Amino acid sequence: MKTRPYQICTHCVMDTSDPEIVFDSAGVCNHCHDFEHHQKPQLIGGSAGAVALDAIVTQIKEQGKGQEYDCIIGISGGVDSSYVAYRVLELGLRPLAVHVDTGWNSELAVSNIEKIVSALGIDLHTTVIDWEEMRDLQLAFLRSGVANCDVPQDHTFVAVLFKLAARKSIRWIISGHNLQTESILPEAWGYTSIDRKHLRSIHNLYGSRPLRTFPTYSLFDYTFYWPFVKRNKILKMLNFEDYNKQSAKQFLIERFGWRDYGGKHYESRFTKFFQSYYLPKKFGFDKRRAHLASLVVSGQLSREAALSELELPPYNEAEAAEDCSFVAKKLGINKSELESIIAASPKTYRDYPSNADLIDRLLRVKAKLARLLRSDK
Numbered sequence: 470m471k472t473r474p475y476q477i478c479t480h481c482v483m484d485t486s487d488p489e490i491v492f493d494s495a496g497v498c499n500h501c502h503d504f505e506h507h508q509k510p511q512l513i514g515g516s517a518g519a520v521a522l523d524a525i526v527t528q529i530k531e532q533g534k535g536q537e538y539d540c541i542i543g544i545s546g547g548v549d550s551s552y553v554a555y556r557v558l559e560l561g562l563r564p565l566a567v568h569v570d571t572g573w574n575s576e577l578a579v580s581n582i583e584k585i586v587s588a589l590g591i592d593l594h595t596t597v598i599d600w601e602e603m604r605d606l607q608l609a610f611l612r613s614g615v616a617n618c619d620v621p622q623d624h625t626f627v628a629v630l631f632k633l634a635a636r637k638s639i640r641w642i643i644s645g646h647n648l649q650t651e652s653i654l655p656e657a658w659g660y661t662s663i664d665r666k667h668l669r670s671i672h673n674l675y676g677s678r679p680l681r682t683f684p685t686y687s688l689f690d691y692t693f694y695w696p697f698v699k700r701n702k703i704l705k706m707l708n709f710e711d712y713n714k715q716s717a718k719q720f721l722i723e724r725f726g727w728r729d730y731g732g733k734h735y736e737s738r739f740t741k742f743f744q745s746y747y748l749p750k751k752f753g754f755d756k757r758r759a760h761l762a763s764l765v766v767s768g769q770l771s772r773e774a775a776l777s778e779l780e781l782p783p784y785n786e787a788e789a790a791e792d793c794s795f796v797a798k799k800l801g802i803n804k805s806e807l808e809s810i811i812a813a814s815p816k817t818y819r820d821y822p823s824n825a826d827l828i829d830r831l832l833r834v835k836a837k838l839a840r841l842l843r844s845d846k
């Protein structure tokens with residue numbers, strides 16, 4: 470990797486720790502331009518958002534008539550998914566909440582999920598992933614040295630949700646993903662979790678036991694079978710609201726006694742270690758930068774506030790030591806082995822077999838097909 474002079478965007482807080490970042494003559498980065506041209510137009514807040522959301526909710530109710538549930542919501546215990554659970558009920562929908570227990574839940578996550586679903590009276594389905602398989606796969610990813618070691622959790626989460634939707638004939642999946650707080654994530658910081666070939670190739674090389682029950686899906690499922698045969702639809706409802714993360718958090722605390730984790734995606738003990746220690750230490754990627762930049766471009770945080778937060782180290786030494794011990798022990802390796810995994814030279818997903826090129830092509834075809842079907846209505 471060539472070294473380049475340090476530069477930080479004059480509008481958000483992304484910098485050259487994204488090796489592919491480019492800046493215009495005013496010093497504004499490609500992520501800011503992307504947000505302005507491609508993502509901001511998808512954010513419809515205010516009364517227009519309410520009208521658009523209402524139309525979709527009516528459709529969900531209509532299509533779910535006679536069924537036990539009209540939608541599925543994934544619930545991790547984090548702010549976005551907890552807030553979605555509340556809003557979905559408020560809109561009069563009949564959700565089944567689904568939680569995927571990969572063995573990494575923090576105690577706080579379990580308690581937050583419990584508080585939300587019991588206060589709202591939502592049915593909760595929990596899929597527990599076989600720990601020995603999860604452990605083997607998670608360790609294989611760490612040993613492979615790639616940047617996105619959270620592929621196993623992310624991949625299986627999607628697999629569980631859609632397979633359950635198919636089994637229960639539920640068409641709609643309502644997601645807490647939103648462009649107000651999650652618009653920026655450099656491609657160079659990780660590889661997609663949808664690629665089962667990549668997952669399997671890393672497991673074949675570094676794993677030690679077969680994956681017999683670990684839920685996965687194929688590219689065919691993702692790009693064609695689910696959207697066009699099962700006609701599953703994903704609603705990212707927060708994009709239709711003036712969603713503000715800070716206010717949502719405050720609301721959840723006051724209304725449900727929900728408790729804060731102190732970091733994005735920290736409801737998973739692995740993700741906390743991975744984002745706050747593994748990535749900064751091994752690759753120099755600080756995911757807080759992308760999270761904060763997302764809040765800056767959507768106007769939820771000032772650039773100055775984001776910069777001063779970034780002045781704090783991504784991890785505190787004592788906490789990092791505790792997280793490393795926890796992760797090593799849970800994975801069944803000693804702490805020095807984990808440290809040497811982190812110290813080994815970084816790899817990219819391109820060092821392993823993947824379907825990267827095919828995915829690009831398939832996603833383009835899928836988008837074209839979806840546009841054709843929409844204009845056909």
Ligand SMILES: [Zn+2]
Nearest residue numbers: 478481498501
């Ligand atoms: Zn920028």
